[in-house]
Structure formats: structure tokens, C-alpha cells
Amino acid sequence: MYQDSSRWGITLQTYIQLTMLDQHTRPMISPLRMMERSIHSAKHIFVENLYRSGRMPEVDYIVLTEWFEWITKNTDVSVDLIVYLQTSPETCYERLKNRCREEEKVIAMVRKSSIIVKQRLKIPFRVSCVIQADNDMQKMIEKYEENRDRILTPYNMQHCL
Numbered sequence: 001m002y003q004d005s006s007r008w009g010i011t012l013q014t015y016i017q018l019t020m021l022d023q024h025t026r027p028m029i030s031p032l033r034m035m036e037r038s039i040h041s042a043k044h045i046f047v048e049n050l051y052r053s054g055r056m057p058e059v060d061y062i063v064l065t066e067w068f069e070w071i072t073k074n075t076d077v078s079v080d081l082i083v084y085l086q087t088s089p090e091t092c093y094e095r096l097k098n099r100c101r102e103e104e105k106v107i108a109m110v111r112k113s114s115i116i117v118k119q120r121l122k123i124p125f126r127v128s129c130v131i132q133a134d135n136d137m138q139k140m141i142e143k144y145e146e147n148r149d150r151i152l153t154p155y156n157m158q159h160c161l
Contacts, residue, residue, distance in 0.1 A: 009050045010060035016042045017067060024077040032152060039077050043068045083151055085133035 020039035047064050050056035071077060087095075129150060131143055144151070 009056045010064060013042065013047050013050070013056075013064055014067075016046070017064065017071070021071060021075070021077065025075060038079055038082075039068070039071065040079065040082075081128045081151065083129040083131065083147075085131055087133045091134045 017039060020035075020037065020042050023033075023035055024039055043064070047056070047061065047068075051058070051061040129147065131147060133140060133143075135143065
């Protein structure tokens with residue numbers, strides 16, 4: 001996908017949409033479902049980024065959008081709280097390099113702001129909690145603990161630190 005996103009973007013994003021749909025609709029075994037990403041972030045961030053950057057053909061974008069719209073109209077994939085870990089492109093790139101995933105080695109560093117900021121994407125939900133995340137793991141654990149009650153109590157929609 002990273003080497004030829006025009007060809008493989010729809011394949012990967014279709015699979016991601018399917019796996020996210022499965023996660024959203026899986027029976028709950030606890031009163032709280034926490035996900036790293038959701039079907040909403042897949043569509044409104046990753047698919048939009050591919051399309052707006054010219055790396056996804058319009059026909060693929062339309063197909064993914066229509067599937068997403070059908071899913072959201074016919075299935076409950078709602079979310080109560082979105083926690084946004086705000087990081088710089090440099091931090092993201094350093095973390096990507098440290099993961100050492102073979103498939104990610106072709107990703108080039110983008111020094112400009114993310115497409116979300118540059119093109120001001122209209123995300124149809126409210127980011128309820130923004131945490132500055134350009135920190136090492138120990139500091140991130142501390143920040144999580146500071147915000148734990150806000151994160152784990154979904155109807156407490158206070159702004160996080």
C-alpha cells in the first residue's frame with residue numbers, strides 16, 4: 001500500500017473498514033469499549049488523506065464513502081469519547097522508524113502539517129479530549145493517569161490536559 005497507494009489504498013481501507021466494523025459491533029463484555037482507532041477515523045482521516053493527497057482515485061473514494069454511509073445508517077457504530085493524542089510529524093516519524101516495520105520503511109517524512117490541519121477536514125464528531133503526546137513513554141503514562149477518569153468515564157466530556 002505504501003509503495004503504490006493508488007492501486008492498494010482501496011484494498012487496505014476496505015479491509016480496515018471491515019475490521020473496524022467488526023470491532024464496533026462485537027458483543028460487549030464490559031461496560032466500556034476502548035479502541036485505538038475506529039471506523040470513523042479510518043474514513044474521516046485515513047481515507048480522506050489518501051483521496052485529498054491524490055493517492056486514491058475518485059472512484060475508489062466514492063465506493064469507500066458509500067460503504068461507510070451505508071454502515072453508519074444501518075449499524076450502530078457511534079462513539080462516546082474521542083481521545084486525540086496530538087503529536088508533531090517529527091515525533092510520528094521517529095516512532096514509525098523505531099517500530100521497524102518492514103512495510104513502513106518506504107514512508108517518507110512529511111515536514112508540513114498533517115492534511116487534517118492543512119485542508120481543515122470537517123470531521124463530523126467532536127474530539128472530546130486532546131492530549132499533547134510528543135513525550136516519552138514515562139511521561140505519556142503520567143498524562144494518561146492524570147486523565148484516566150475523564151477517559152474511562154465516557155459521559156464526562158471534559159477537556160483533557
